[in-house]
Amino acid sequence: MFSYCTDPNALSGLTWLSCYLTTGKHMAFYFSFGTVLLLLAITAPVALLFGFFGASAARSHILPLRWFGKTYIALVRGVPDIAFFLFFVIALDQMIEWTRHKILCPEWTEPVRQGNDFVVCQAAKMPLGSAPQWVHETYGFTLAVFTFAIVFGAFAANVMFGAMRAVPRAQMETAEAYGMTRRQAFRRILVPQMWVYALPGLGNLWMVLIKATPLLFLLGVEDIVYWAREMGGSKTSKFTEYPHGDWRMWYFFALLVFYLCFTRISEIFLERVMKRLTKGQATTGGEAQRKAPA
Amino acid sequence: MSCWMTIQDYGLRAVGIGERLLPREDFTLCQQFTLIGSGMIWNIYFGAFALISGFFFANALAMAKSARSPWLRKPAEWFIFIFRGSPLFVQFFFGYFLFLSLKQVFPIFTPFTAAWLGALVVLFLNTSAYSAEIFFGALRSIPKGDVESADAYGFSGWPRFKKIIWPTMLRLAWPAYTNEAIFLFHATALVFFSGFPAWQQKGDALYYANYFADKTFNPFVPYPILAMYFILLTLVVLSIFGLANRFLNRHLPQEARRKIKLKMNVIR
Amino acid sequence: MNKLLLTTAALALSASFAMAETTRLGTEGAYPPYNFINDSGEVDGFERELGDELCKRAKLTCEWVTNDWDSIIPNLVSGNYDVIIAGMSITDERDEVIDFTQNYTQPDPSGYLAASADVDIKNGVIAAQTGTIQASFVASTGATLVEFATPEETIAAVRNGEADAVLADKAYLGPVADEDDGLVLLEQEELIGGGVGLGIRESDGELKATLDAAIQSMKDDGSLNAMIEKWEIGVKF
Incomplete structure (x- = not known):
């Protein structure tokens, strides 16, 4: 990166370090922190959406829908996320390609499964075989987001299911007394009020989600753990300009600091949101805020 | 070879009994x-021992x-923050690394570099931190009235803690603690996957699932089997904790019992 | 995100009309000198050079992809890339699931790297990477096998005394032994597995024939030997 970096072997001390830390590889490492943050930023709302629908389904009056909601919650919560990640992405990818294959190539007569191979017509490939690498990466990333969202959606559904039941019965009864229909009451009374009950659980879930991101490399995304392992490993001078011993400890230490800072920031933020949400609610927290002198 | 013979050969393979070659x-x-079932022995071992020892800590x-x-508060706060704030993945790495360095200075640490003890220690510290936060939250939400009535009956000091505060705390914390237990059992799958080496192909359920996925090149059979085992384990844990919950709330009327279970739906 | 996805879809659509098919080459990127990630973050090594040359000769547009070793075959089979070029030895087990081209390296004996020359390989503790042919070899001998997830960790295990020796491809161990005075390559070698070949889906007969021809032409004019020599892969053809 810097002009003096042409011959790293001649350098030492801080100048060497400044060159070492700005190689293309390290740039990819720093970039992967962005990937992780982006994944979190997208996954959280999507998982929330999954959770909301899961919870609504689980308390639905239509029996198959209720079963579906409850099975989803129980099944995904019962399996370690790591086991889920190891086969789900390939399954999801094949499912998408199979669907596209059925729609786009109806005249195709050969079987999709040929022995061990999974073969679909060229037009059904996802992304297309001719697409540039960044499209493949975006697609892989989208699959990863989706997989994370399904797993954490189940946990979010569980939290929200509890939160919906925690809204005082009297509130719903009052809504009925005002002549609201079930749907109106659900939308106007239950949903706005359930958040304050759901937030501690959802906040915890967010913390768990942050700490699940080291598993991202299982989903084929080159994340911070992938790069930390790759670069921390000892390097011989034959294959790099910057040979060094086993430095994995330092790279993992950087990860540790990153996660601790991120957790702390999240904690502070969640505390603030909780304060705002409790305002005017029929809980002890809300009562305390009301009583406190302004 | 019949299936019964396979079970005899490999049923206890994970702990080194039976056929040597996979x-x-x-x-x-x-x-x-x-084989995947035999690997579950390790998952249960890690989960159960870390949970029981972690409970006290x-x-x-x-x-x-x-x-x-x-002097008491600050170290506890930092301990909990560090273990709750970092991924288990990273904790396993540092745990293994630390035990290796300690071993070089003090030979007494030799068994710690093996998974059966080293990973157990890491899991124990991890679950202690998470559970402590749950218990701490419960401690703060003990109804004021309970403590006041205890005072009125002349309870104080240790008896008050033992008879009133601690049982109430446990009651309040139990649903969240159940979730923590489930998470802990799931976390045991990480032991051989990222942290500790597997000796003589003695590993946990995920290790063997990985072995089969690697040999058959088909992930769609071994991993769902693994998932099934874990769902069973989760159900067992849930029912044991459910029994304990019934015991903790045995003094409450039937209706109120159910309510408590639903209210504190806080995970980890 | 929506916007991003839309542009992605639009691009993918327009691309399908304009460009020819690209052949995607899957590698691990963690096994020097065969393949590794260089300082600028790109795939490099013997196989990078070989793959680029093969694509040129076969008139293919190629693209490099990295994938975890554990799932490298399932991802080929389900079509995420078209060729595995990752120092993968041709074995019967693997040959049942995928096809291999002819080998582009001679069968390379695996070597032992140890802290001292007089360790007991027969009854000692031998480290190997999980899921490699070396791991299953050690499992079948009298030695105690200890498995690690990455090749890096296997060598670290020998350095810190967890294992007596590590069994891996000689081409991989050689440079490590050269730079570390504390480690030596043992005389004893094990011939496991055949040479290294390109892995290709069984249904992709056409691609296999094309690449086979390209490898043959490189063997014939000696350019493959030159590459093997440059990267110190082992015996020449």
Whole structure:
């Protein structure tokens, strides 16, 4: 990166370090922190959406829908996320390609499964075989987001299911007394009020989600753990300009600091949101805020 | 080879009893079920021992965190923050690394570099931190009235803690603690996957599932089997904790019992 | 995100009309000298050079992809890339699931790297990477096998005394032994597995024939030997 970096072997001390830390590889490492943050930023709302629908389904009056909601919650919560990640992405990818294959190539007569191979017509490939690498990466990333969202959606559904039941019965009864229909009451009374009950659980879930991101490399995304392992490993001078011993400890230490800072920031933020949400609610927290002198 | 023979050969393979060589051909469903099931021994071992030992330490930590003296409070707060704030993946790495360096100075640490003890220690510390936070939260939400009535009956000091505060705390914390237990059992799958080496192909359920996925090149059989085992384990844990919950709330009327279970739906 | 996805879809659509098919080459990127990630973050090594040359000769547009070793075959089979070029030895087990081209390296004996020359390989503790042919070899001998997830960790295990020796490809161990005075390559070698070949889906007969021809032409004019020599892969053809 810097002009003096042409011959790293001649350098030492801080100048060497400044060159070492700005190689293309390290740039990819720093970039992967962005990937992780982006994944979190997208996954959280999507998982929330999954959770909301899961919870609504689980308390639905239509029996198959209720079963579906409850099975989803129980099944995904019962399996370690790591086991889920190891086969789900390939399954999801094949499912998408199979669907596209059925729609786009109806005249195709050969079987999709040929022995061990999974073969679909060229037009059904996802992304297309001719697409540039960044499209493949975006697609892989989208699959990863989706997989994370399904797993954490189940946990979010569980939290929200509890939160919906925690809204005082009297509130719903009052809504009925005002002549609201079930749907109106659900939308106007239950949903706005359930958040304050759901937030501690959802906040915890967010913390768990942050700490699940080291598993991202299982989903084929080159994340911070992938790069930390790759670069921390000892390097011989034959294959790099910057040979060094086993430095994995330092790279993992950087990860540790990153996660601790991120957790702390999240904690502070969640505390603030909780304060705002409790305002005017029929809980002890809300009562305390009301009583406190302004 | 019949399935019964496979079970005899490989049922306890994970702890080193039975056939020394893992299956190298066929890879029948029976072999996969047996070996992955035998790996579950380790998952249960790690989960159960970390949970039981962690329970006691978590109680002490929660007390320390709610103590008035900063000499007790600050270390507890930092311990909990560090273990709750970092991924288990990273903790395993540092755990293994630390035990390796310690071993070079003090030979007494030799067994710690093996998974059966080293990973157990890491899991124990991890679950202690999470449980302590749950207990601490429960400690803070004990109804004021309960403590006041205890005072009125002349309880104080240790008896008050033992008879009133601690049982109430446990009651309040139980649903969240159940979730923590489930998470802990799931976390045991990480032991051989990222942290500790597997000796003589003695590993946990995920290790064997990985073995079969690697040999058959088909992830769609071994991993769902693994998932099934874990769902069973989760159900067992849930029912045991449910029984304990019934015991803890045995003094409450039927209606009120159910309510408590639903209210504190806080995970981790 | 929506916007991003839309542009992605639009691009993918327009691309399908304009460009020819690209052949995607999957590698691990963690096994020097065969393949590794260089300082600028790109795939490099013997196989990078070989793959680029093969694509040129076969008139293919190629693209490099990295994938975890554990799932490298399932991802080929389900079509995420078209060729595995990752120092993968041709074995019967693997040959049942995928096809291999002819080998582009001679069968390379695996070597032992140890802290001292007089360790007991027969009854000692031998480290190997999980899921490699070396791991299953050690499992079948009298030695105690200890498995690690990455090749890096296996060598670290020998350095800190967890294992007596590590069994891996000689081409991989050689440079490590050269730079570390504390480690030596043992005389004893094990001939496991055949040479290294390109892994290709069984249904992709056409691609296999094309690449086979390209490898043959490189063997014939000696350019493959030159590459093997440059990267110190082992015996020449």
